[in-house]
Amino acid sequence: MTTAQALFRASTAALRRHGLLIVILLLLIGAYGVAAQGGGVVPPRRRRQVVDVGVILDTKTWVGNTSWTCMELALDDFYADASHARYRTRLKLHLRDTGPGAVDAASAGIDLLKNVRVQAIVGPQTSTQAKFLAELGNKSTVPIISFSADCPSRSGLTPYFIRTAWNDSSQAEAIASLVQKYNWREIVPVYEDDDDTNIKFIPDLIDALKQVDTRVSYRCKIHPSATEDDMKTAISNLKRNWTSVFVVRMSHTLAHKFFQLAKQEGMMSQGFVWITAYGLTDIFDVVGSPALDVMQGVLGVKPHVQDTVELQNFRQRWRRKYRLENPGTSLSELTVSGLYAYDTIWALALAAEKAGYVNSDFGPSLIKNASTDFDRIDTSKPAEKLRDALLKVNFLGISGKFHIENMQLVSSNYTIVNIVGQERREVGFWTPGSGISGSPKMKSDLNTIIWPGNNETAPRGWIFPTNKTLKIGMPVKPGFEEFVRFENGKATGFCVDVFEAVVKELSYEVPRRYLQFGDGEGSSNGTYDELVYETCKTISLHLFALKQNQTYFYVLLAEI
Structure with a gap:
């Protein structure tokens, strides 16, 4: 056998042994050649397309810090769900920790739009921040989504500002229904003097109270930077009013100090009514026992969240994650805002898939030669598609049904809680159709409420002011001495x-003093109209109806 024949046989044997490998290599080389020539080879598993979403939070606050943890969990849970395994899109969150300032939040928004080219921004926590960012959303057609801020104006939400939280108007209606149930005719709002409350909640509350024939006799505003002396002055003004029903809405820190001082001044005792709006109701989750100690008997309203198995499991996982990421910090309970944050990310992930991924295409600004970053913000058609898809998302989230209507989450039932000892007791519910009830599913009476002063009897809604004496004007009328x-x-x-017999039957003391309206010679000093006129010049008048045996006696009472 020649040398050439030996080499041929060896090569043939090698081909037989490694033929399969050679074929595979040839196929791969061929495929590479096709791709190099411009042909498209679809891989067996396509990589998910990234949809960039900005997040603007103040993580130094409890709401901001816990909400970010909820968002991360939402992202993990959504893409771990087997029903989402074949999704073509994937959200990527870009956090900007801005603090409470509106200017810092706006700067972070511009950075996210220009440099990251996000297709949505989540999280402005306050109405002041939302006001700035809503303008950015309008200019760029990028949705600005908040789960904690009130709407930036009472006239309505902008087309690109979406609230994934309940409407404050429904909360005002719930409070008004509670006031109506106990027939309280006057209330005093006590609130932090900021945009969050002034712009929306207080006007809505006043409107709701008008519908139940209750008026707001006085407003107590507390500035966010109020000192202890400022708050003591405000509390003293409250004590000088007849009304003893107060609706409170403040930040957690300010409210805790306010209730401490109110307790010191004796205004957490029998006869007073304190109702906290949602947001402040979460103070017990944030502050814990110190808040409970100074708020005994307080009522609060909060969105009703069904305590499902899924929610219980989520709370456990949230606690583990929060402890791991925040070692050494005290752990309070998760707030409803955190649940809204979780559902918001879930909804955005659904909307991104429904909208279909399109590469970011921020177009040029309509303003040429702009001199500021704000003027040079571009517009984005994919972000607009994402917004449209988000408005159509409908699913059952951890916080309840998620459905956007009129640019905000559709509200439903509220829970009424009562602070007793070291716990919050659920004493009733409010539903849009049935109003106040002891059950969210059927009409029934409220559970027993323990009011301030450890009293089970509902306060009457007014209380005699401290250090006050009633002046009773008595006309001198010759010939009618038997009557007066x-x-x-x-x-x-x-x-x-x-x-006097009627006053003695009252359950409280009424300091009083009778004053004669006469000329000193046994005759009146004028007519009844003149008596009223002279009295009005020096003192403010109140007309009280004293009820005894179904008979009403009207007496002109004057407050010194």
Whole structure:
């Protein structure tokens, strides 16, 4: 056998042994050649397309810090769900920790739009921040989504500002229904003097109270930077009013100090009513026992969240993650805002897939030669598609049904809680159709409420001001001494006897003093109209109806 024949046989044997490998290599080389010539080879598993989403939070606050943890969990849970395994898109969150300032939040928004080219921004926590970012959203057609801020204006939300939280108007209606149930005719709002409350909540509350024939006699504003002396002055002004029903809405820190001072001034005692709006109701989750100690008997309203198995499991996982990421910090309970944050990310992930991924295509600004970053913000058609898809998302989230209507989450039932000891007791519910009830599913009476002063009897809604004496004007009328007369500095007569009998039946003390309206010679000093006129010049008048045995006696009472 020649040398050439030996080499041929060896090569043939090698081909037989490694033929399969050679074929595979040839196929791969061929495929590479096709791709190099411009042909498209679809891989067996396509990589998910990234949809960039900005997040603007103040993580130094409890709401911001816990909400970010909820968002991360939402992202993990969504893409770990087997039903989403074949999704073509994947959200990527870009956090900007801005603090509470509106300017810093706006700067972070511009950075996210220009440099990251996000297709949505989540998280402005306050209405002031939302006001700035909503303008950025309008200019860029990028949705600005908040789960904690109120709407930036009372006239309505902008087309690109979406609230994934309940409407404050429904909360105002729930509070008004509670006021109506106990027939309280006057209330005093006590609130932090900032945009969050002034712009929306207080006008909505006043409107809701008008519908149940209750008026707002006085407003107590507390500035965010109020000192202890400022708050003491405000509390003293409250004590000088007849009304003893207060609706409170403040930040956690300010409210905790306010209730401490109110307790010191004796205003957490019998006869007073304190109702906290949602947001402040979460103070017990944030502050814990110190808040409970100074808020005994307080009522609060908060969105009703069904305590499902899924929610219980989520709370456990949230606690583990929060402890791991925040070692050494005290752990309070998760707030409803955190649940809204979780559902918001879930909804955005659904909307991104429904909208279909399109590469970011921020177009040029309509303003040429712009001199500021704000003027040079581009527009984005993919972000607009994402917004449209988000408005159509409908699913059952951890916080309840997620459905956007009129640019905000559709609200439903509220829970009424009562602070007793070291716990919050659920004493009732409010539903849009049934109003106040002891059950969210059927009409029933509220559970027993323990009011301030450890009292089970509902307060009447007004209380005699401290250090006040009622002045009772008595006309001198010759010939009618049997009904009313003034002798030796003492008021007597049938009308006086009846009035005194009624006052003695009251459950509280009424300091009073009778004053004669006469000329000193046994005759009146003028007509009844003149009596009223002279009295009004020096004192403010109140007309009280004193009820005894179904008979009403109207007495002109004057406050010194």
